[in-house]
Amino acid sequence: MQPETEQALRQNLAPDFPSGHVWVNSPGRLSLFQELKGHVVVILFNSLTKLADLQDVNRMEEIAFRFNDSPVACVIVAVGMESEEEASRWPFRCPTILDPDTSAARLFGVSAMPAVLIIDSNGAIAARYYESWEQIPLEDLIRDLLNQAMATRTIAPQRYTP
Numbered sequence: 001m002q003p004e005t006e007q008a009l010r011q012n013l014a015p016d017f018p019s020g021h022v023w024v025n026s027p028g029r030l031s032l033f034q035e036l037k038g039h040v041v042v043i044l045f046n047s048l049t050k051l052a053d054l055q056d057v058n059r060m061e062e063i064a065f066r067f068n069d070s071p072v073a074c075v076i077v078a079v080g081m082e083s084e085e086e087a088s089r090w091p092f093r094c095p096t097i098l099d100p101d102t103s104a105a106r107l108f109g110v111s112a113m114p115a116v117l118i119i120d121s122n123g124a125i126a127a128r129y130y131e132s133w134e135q136i137p138l139e140d141l142i143r144d145l146l147n148q149a150m151a152t153r154t155i156a157p158q159r160y161t162p
Contacts, residue, residue: 012124014117015107017075017097024087026095026162030075032123038156039071040145041119042138045099045110047079048090056114059134060094066139070146071121071156079105079113095162118142121149121156 016032023029030036044060046053057076064074074094081087082100099105108117116133118141120126126145129136149155 014119014123014125018104018107021104022084022098024078024084024092024096024098030073030095030097030160030162032119035160036073036156037123038121038149038154039073039119039160040067040121040142040149041073041075042142043075043077043108043117043119045077045079045105045108045113045115045117047113048081053114054090055134057090057092061091063138063142064094067142067146069159071149071159072142072146073160077104077108077110079110118145120145121152121154 014032017030019029021029032041042060042063044056046056060074060076064072076092076094076096077099078087078096079099079102081098083098087096087098097104105111110117112130114131114133116129116138117125118127118138127141146155
């Protein structure tokens with residue numbers, strides 16, 4: 001049996017966050033392949049236009065808090081949000097990228113919101129969830145991905161903190 005080709009192994013590799021976007025709660029642009037290398041990354045894509053979206057933001061904050069001692073990063077992509085002033089109205093504590101032209105969402109293949117992508121420690125998209133993502137036990141999947149990263153020695157030695 002032949003091993004998989006490099007192209008097949010990289011097929012599910014996530015893109016990186018685009019440059020030229022404004023970041024909130026971060027000293028600058030984050031990269032899945034630099035600052036967040038070896039992390040399990042949970043990315044929430046949300047247009048943040050209604051009060052119910054606050055529940056999504058709060059769930060991301062809860063996940064970040066629950067995995068505070070592990071190399072898990074939660075990032076919010078504020079799709080359609082144009083300014084830091086607009087972002088200041090939301091209780092963001094996680095690093096947040098403003099995506100006024102939806103280019104970040106399109107880059108990750110997200111067309112419906114809310115959407116949650118979970119990236120493993122190798123930078124591959126491990127899962128995609130849409131509307132009812134809050135009903136999925138994400139914490140179990142995150143723990144499994146952390147265990148897998150430990151077993152394959154791809155886990156970051158410490159958690160990135162902005």
